Amino acid sequence: MTETSSLNVINPATEESIEEIGTSSREDLDEAAKRARRAFEEWRGVSGLERAELLHELASSLRGHAVEFAEIMTKEGGKPFIENHDEVGWVAACFDYYAEIARDSVGYLPAPIESQQLALVIKEPIGLVACIVPWNYPLLLAAWKVAPALAAGNAVILKPSEETPLATRRVVELVEGLPNGLLQAVYGAGDVGEMLLKHPGVDMVAFTGSQETGRKVGKVAAERLIRANLELGGKDPFIICDDVDVEIAAQGAVWAACLNAGQVCTSAERFYVMHNIADEFVEASKSYVDDLNVGDPMDEATDIGPLINEGGREKVERHVGEALEKGARLITGGERWGERGFFYKPTILTGVEPSMTVMRDETFGPVVPVVEVGSLDEAIEQANSVPYGLGANVYTRDFEKMLKCMREIRAGTVWINDPLTDNDAAPFGGQKGSGIGRELGREGLEAFQESKHVHIDPKVEKKEWWYPYGPGEEPGQRTV
Ligand code: NAD
Numbered sequence: 001m002t003e004t005s006s007l008n009v010i011n012p013a014t015e016e017s018i019e020e021i022g023t024s025s026r027e028d029l030d031e032a033a034k035r036a037r038r039a040f041e042e043w044r045g046v047s048g049l050e051r052a053e054l055l056h057e058l059a060s061s062l063r064g065h066a067v068e069f070a071e072i073m074t075k076e077g078g079k080p081f082i083e084n085h086d087e088v089g090w091v092a093a094c095f096d097y098y099a100e101i102a103r104d105s106v107g108y109l110p111a112p113i114e115s116q117q118l119a120l121v122i123k124e125p126i127g128l129v130a131c132i133v134p135w136n137y138p139l140l141l142a143a144w145k146v147a148p149a150l151a152a153g154n155a156v157i158l159k160p161s162e163e164t165p166l167a168t169r170r171v172v173e174l175v176e177g178l179p180n181g182l183l184q185a186v187y188g189a190g191d192v193g194e195m196l197l198k199h200p201g202v203d204m205v206a207f208t209g210s211q212e213t214g215r216k217v218g219k220v221a222a223e224r225l226i227r228a229n230l231e232l233g234g235k236d237p238f239i240i241c242d243d244v245d246v247e248i249a250a251q252g253a254v255w256a257a258c259l260n261a262g263q264v265c266t267s268a269e270r271f272y273v274m275h276n277i278a279d280e281f282v283e284a285s286k287s288y289v290d291d292l293n294v295g296d297p298m299d300e301a302t303d304i305g306p307l308i309n310e311g312g313r314e315k316v317e318r319h320v321g322e323a324l325e326k327g328a329r330l331i332t333g334g335e336r337w338g339e340r341g342f343f344y345k346p347t348i349l350t351g352v353e354p355s356m357t358v359m360r361d362e363t364f365g366p367v368v369p370v371v372e373v374g375s376l377d378e379a380i381e382q383a384n385s386v387p388y389g390l391g392a393n394v395y396t397r398d399f400e401k402m403l404k405c406m407r408e409i410r411a412g413t414v415w416i417n418d419p420l421t422d423n424d425a426a427p428f429g430g431q432k433g434s435g436i437g438r439e440l441g442r443e444g445l446e447a448f449q450e451s452k453h454v455h456i457d458p459k460v461e462k463k464e465w466w467y468p469y470g471p472g473e474e475p476g477q478r479t480v
Contacts, residue, residue, distance in 0.1 A: 007162050007187060012078035012306040013297055013341040021165055023188035026195060032157055033201030035181030036128045040155035042179040044125055048103040054177045055099035055151060059092040061174050069139065069167055071298075076164045077135055078305040078342070079260050080297045090422070091143040097424040098445060102151035105445055118456040123449040125153030126227065127203035130196045132217065134209045135161035135308055136263045138168060141231075144428070144439040145206040145448075146183060152448040154204075155182050159196055162189040163308055194220065202226065206447070208265075209233075210362075211388075211433055218436070229437035229447050231265070231429055233362040234390030237383035238268035238419070239405065241376065241396035242277045249395040250284035254368060256393055256419035258292065258346050261304050262366040263312070266391035266413070266420055270359055271370045272379035278372040282350055285368060286332050289346045294337045304366060306342040313342045316365030319358040320347055323369065328352045333366070360386055376401055380408050389431030393419045412438070 009018045024032075043051070062069070070084040077084070105123060112119040131145040138160055149156050160168035165187045172185045186192055190213065197205045197220050207217045208231040221228035238256060240249045256268035273281045297305035307313045313336070320334055333347030346366040352359055358369050373379045383392055392411040396402060402416050412429045415421060422428060427438035437447055 007165060007189070009076055009163070009166060010309070011075050012308050013075075013343075015340050015342070018075055019166065021169070021187055024186035024192055029157075029186055029192075029195060029199055030201075032181070032184045032186060033128065033199055036155040036157055036184060037201060039179040039181035040125070040127060040153075043150075043155065043182055044153045046153075046179075048106065051151060051153070052099040052103050055095050055147065057177055058175065059095035059099070061176075062088060062095070062171070063092045065170070065174065069170065072167045072170060073138060073164070074297045074305075076166050077138060078297050078308060079136075080302050080305050081300065083260060087137055087140050090424075091139045094140070094143040094424050094440075095147045098147040098151035101442065102148070102445060105442065105449075107451075112455070114457070116457070116459060118458075120454040120456070122452045122454060123152070123446075124452055126448060126450055127154060128201055129154045129156050129448060130199070130202045130205045131156055131158045132193045132196065132205065132207045132209065133158070133160055135163035136260060136265070138164040139171065141208045142168060142171075144444065145208075145229075148439075148445045149206070149448040150178070150183065152445055154448055156184070157196060157202070158183070158185045159193050160185060160187070162187075193217075197221065197226075198224070204228070204448070206439075207231065214435070227447075229439070230435045231437075231439060232390075232433065232435045233388065234265050234267070234430065234434050235270060235360070235362055235386045235388040236266050236268050236391045236393065236411070237270045237272060237379075237409070238393040239376070239379045239383060239395070240271070240273045240277070240281060241394070241398065241401055242274040243397045243401075244395045244417075246277050246280045247284050250281050251288050252393075252395065252417075252419050253281075254285050254288045254292075254346070257368045258289075258304055258366040259420065261307055261344070262316075263308060263364050264420065267364070268393055268419060269363055269367070269369070270383070270386075271368055272373045272382055273370055274379075275372045275374050278350075278370065282331055282348065282370055285348055285370075289332055289348060289368070292346055294343055294345060304343075304346060307344055307365060308342065310342055312364060313344050316344050316363055316367060319356075319361070319363045319365070320349065320367060323349055323352055323356045323358045326353065326356055328356065328358075328369070354382060354385060362388070376404065380405065384408075384410050387433040390429075390434035391415065391420070 066088040073084040107122040129149045133141045204227040206229040214232040292303040331348035333345040337343035349369045352369040391413040394405045427441040427443040429438035
């Protein structure tokens with residue numbers, strides 16, 4: 001565990017330092033955990049209606065500061081301003097959604113064992129939840145945890161990524177109305193994340209990040225026997241059938257690969273195109289890509305900003321370089337852009353093979369590797385061939401093909417003709433190595449709730465199945 005005392009937050013578009021912020025110490029965390037516990041005891045007693053009102057107020061305060069947040073996020077994370085502005089809107093919508101459904105999700109009544117009895121299932125908060133998030137959607141991925149966790153009655157300590165702590169710090173400043181200490185943040189890199197999840201005051205961890213870190217987080221959670229929700233990386237496939245308008249499918253494909261410079265956990269990273277439309281698809285994709293503006297993310301004409309850091313860019317270069325060495329063809333891109341900043345041009349490759357790293361490991365960059373396939377069965381087989389299963393995209397007009405893809409593709413989300421559209425009201429998460437558990441939807445609230453079964457018999461009387469057992473009693477005749 002490397003100890004650092006400050007974080008230098010860098011603007012990835014200029015490589016200049018924005019601000020140096022202090023990292024949290026063990027003493028800071030102890031203090032935060034104490035305050036959070038007090039806040040939790042207060043918050044769990046607040047009525048569902050009042051909780052909802054306070055969470056709606058927070059949502060509207062975030063909306064009111066959307067431009068300010070979008071500026072901070074654009075500087076520290078490099079996404080185009082418009083995408084960050086959209087993100088703030090989605091964050092607010094997520095708080096509004098959970099404010100309401102939590103009021104409707106406090107438990108249920110199962111049928112009791114005997115008719116005069118009452119069986120209750122009560123949904124209770126878990127306690128103090130550690131939320132550890134990455135840099136690519138710093139507020140949205142926090143909201144997917146914080147909103148349901150608070151709505152369910154928990155307290156939260158949030159650890160933003162070391163790359164993007166500034167927007168989170170501003171959110172925590174804006175939290176008013178909630179009990180003091182209910183939502184706090186600690187700052188630092190992986191060492192602070194580890195310290196947080198090992199803290200005895202923490203009752204659950206909700207993590208989004210890479211598969212590699214997810215394994216470490218899962219291991220600590222298992223040792224501590226605390227609940228862990230893990231949202232991990234992806235290598236999403238994108239299948240294009242030959243019954244669609246190829247121009248539109250190509251534009252959808254490029255958008256799904258290049259949104260946020262390809263740094264979305266559900267970025268499309270493998271493209272399976274029916275053989276008879278492959279040339280047309282590549283041509284249409286190239287002409288769309290060549291019209292995209294790479295550049296300053298604050299400029300409203302910019303479509304694609306920088307990658308987050310030099311390490312991220314080098315990874316993309318490694319994947320593309322290895323593919324080219326092994327015989328892939330470069331259609332466009334394949335190089336850095338500009339003098340400063342971690343930019344990489346959107347890139348299209350053809351002739352890629354399933355064994356190449358660019359088709360197996362998460363690239364996290366604006367790359368469209370295209371494979372020609374002869375049938376939908378072949379496309380689905382290849383789509384399912386990697387250990388990830390976060391999302392998948394399909395373009396087709398044929399309802400039978402839609403149903404086949406829906407059934408046979410192993411992924412947490414299958415998007416048909418509308419890539420990467422999330423829905424607060426539907427669960428999000430990974431199958432296979434892309435995660436354990438779900439965020440969003442009802443599942444995303446239940447992730448932060450304990451279930452307590454309460455069994456009430458209003459009559460105080462001896463049950464016939466207690467001792468003494470009668471001679472000659474048949475085992476199958478007993479009630480329990
Ligand atoms: P990362 O795994 O490096 O870091 C994620 C967070 O974990 C950061 O806050 C980091 O400081 C912290 N961390 C690092 N080591 C830790 C440790 N040992 N214990 C506790 N915390 C630790 O990921 P990243 O580079 O920030 O983000 C990119 C990754 O996130 C990609 O793999 C991407 O696919 C994934 N991601 C997944 C989703 C999803 O919903 N499934 C969404 C967005 C991003």
